[in-house]
Amino acid sequence: MSKPKVAFYWCASCGGCEEAVVDIGEDILKVVEAVDIVFWPVALDFKEDDLEKVDRLAVSFINGAVRSDDQERVVKLLREKSDIVVAFGTCACFGGVAGGLGNLYGGDSMLKRAFIETPSTVNPSGVMPSEKTDTPAGRLTLPPFHETANALRNVIEVDYYLPGCSVPKDLVMYAVSSILAGKLPAKGSYLMPPDIKGNLCDVCERKDTLPKNAELKIHEMKRPHQINIDTEKCFIAQGLLCMGMATNAGCGMERTGRCIRVNMPCRGCFGPTEANPDQGTAMLTALAAMLDTSDNEAVGRLVDSIVDPEGTLYRYTHLSIEGK
């Protein structure tokens, strides 16, 4: 019997998801033994027309947000040929940092900032990148810049989600082995061990100090650089915004989150929980419930003390605030 065929593809991404695959280390030798990788542009020399010739793929892992016609064409082709499509990494799942925060500004203002306004730019005649440039030797072209990016499921149907910026290597291996074993959860779920459930606080080693309802006595939120951060106490109890309540568990597998282990509050890269797909609203609701006051004005003042709510509460999910 032939080995199951697998494809990896990158859309608009930073390359970190490719590194996450390389980071599985010696296990990659086991994976190569078990499957046939038939498409992986960053590492192998197969191209789109080779892909067209492939009859059937067992699974496609797709990372990055979708931002160009080329990417859209390839992911549609992958969908058509694949039994399973996995959105790999936070950008494919929710848009991520560049896909989401980039949409806060228009393409023109970004071009202007980069090519005109930045202090080191020397551009007296206001030259801008152009789709066509005619030189004495011939014409040069650049692909146009697309106004908005898309999370993968807005372009094709996605079967499973593997979040993380970056995706932890244990989770990569878990996903590969559960697909190979055919032990899969309901379609549309996060592809994670069934015992990892709920939000990040549920698995946090600091959860005993998480303020209970109406227990939190603070009037404003602080910022991480402003205080000496206690290494054992819940960040929220210290007045620091930590996205754990609104963030899917699993970045440290069944253990405490990765950022929390280095004594930094969570910023939500694992995306929203299945119960509450709007990460920012979920966070504010949870925070308000913890406050020892029901005075709406006091709650409002606390929320106002969060600097840059848009870029903090939705850092990874701005592109798809309705969640996955």
Next chain:
Amino acid sequence: MKNITINPITRLEGHGKIEIFLNDNGQVEKAYLQPTEFRGFEKFCEGRPAEEMPRITTRICGVCPTAHHMASVKALDMLFDVEPTETAKKLRELMYSTFMFEDHILHFFFLGGPDFIVGPKAPKESRNILGVLAKVGVDVGKRVIHIRSECRKILNYIGGKAIHPESVLPGGISRSMTEELRGITETVAVEAVEFAKFTLKTFEDIVLRDKNYVELIKGDAYADRTYYMGMVDNDNKVNFYEGDIRVVSPEGKEVYRFKSKDYLEHIGEHVESWSYSKFPFLKKIGWKGFVDGEKSGVFRVGPLARLNVSEGFTTPLANAEYEKMYRTLGGKPLHNTLAFHWARLIEALYAAEKMLELSRDKGITGKNIRNIPTSVKEEGIGIIEAPRGLLIHHYNADEKGLITGANLIVASQNNAAAINMSVEKAARKFISRDNAGDGQLNMVEMAFRAYDPCYGCATHSLPGKKAVAITVRDSKGEVIKTVVS
């Protein structure tokens, strides 16, 4: 003229394309390397809390996030007017040395090395990591995977995650190091030094003992007489983390030496309508086009540039290799682009030695890891030596510490003009209408691969990525050959 499509090219980070135009005689008229991605980080960083920048700008690149993490926090040290504690600085440098070592090693075995180890004109099917393994043996492959994964564990520990670390703050770092971890790091560092020595030996056996390779390295096809820019300490030794920026002329004379905060006096960025990358140049000399020599403001950064601007390394093994390189290839500065590969491996050895030195430092497990800032200024500039060269983060902020302006000049961008010149020179040497096979085209690719360019970084990619492609056109603009993925 018919179109011929051949298999894709790879082995660089990010995406770009090369256009080669031929004249009526079928000889190369012009060549261009165009990064085809677009930048956007400078704009959407506006409005973000400054202290979050090391956790946001890492997403520019998943290959060298640690470099952005560190340049960013150095900018924050200045913005918040605070120095890191002694222990914090050592921990930052330990994280950084570990990262530089594993990134350089990755380039040699996966990206640039195959051209030498397997051969520049070897069949393309084998010019990759698998071909390297076939040549050096699976056991060596396992050693590469092993040392890389051990280094990534240390990066995970210090940074929270190797891919997109999260642990630096203005004035320090977020977690101290336990004695247990220090011990583990020391063990890995010992292995890293041995592995770097082994890699240099491999380079010597396969490349330097082969007369053809040495001729290729020394030849005109891969040489540009440019200025060089890099960071040095007070004794003019290479330093990745801090120091003055030194610029030497094509003759090797120091022409400028400046502090990070003064970079705008020295570096300007030129714009061309056919590229999403800008082209940095020496401002006091001016942009004179894509030409080399003393009268052109084009400069280079990265491993060879760092060695050219310095007078060696602070660590003994790397310093001996430094002297050997200049002795063997003759003269300083070296203008030979392919010598970047050798310089990169010498730097890997330095990074490993530095890692060992820091892991044995009694102060590394200190508990005093944060100075808390008490004010915020209007501006912060942080410069670091990224694997691919000088990396600049420059922020402006309001009184609340929210970003009002960001300027980023990254390593591969600094080399953008020189990379174009190197590609054109190699194309002129190796390509013509009747001579544009896979082997010849790869000889052109080798010109950019020596720089280990990263176009995700160079364009701070707001995505819209295109495949890597080389197109050769005749004088009428007809495509005679494309290489696409």
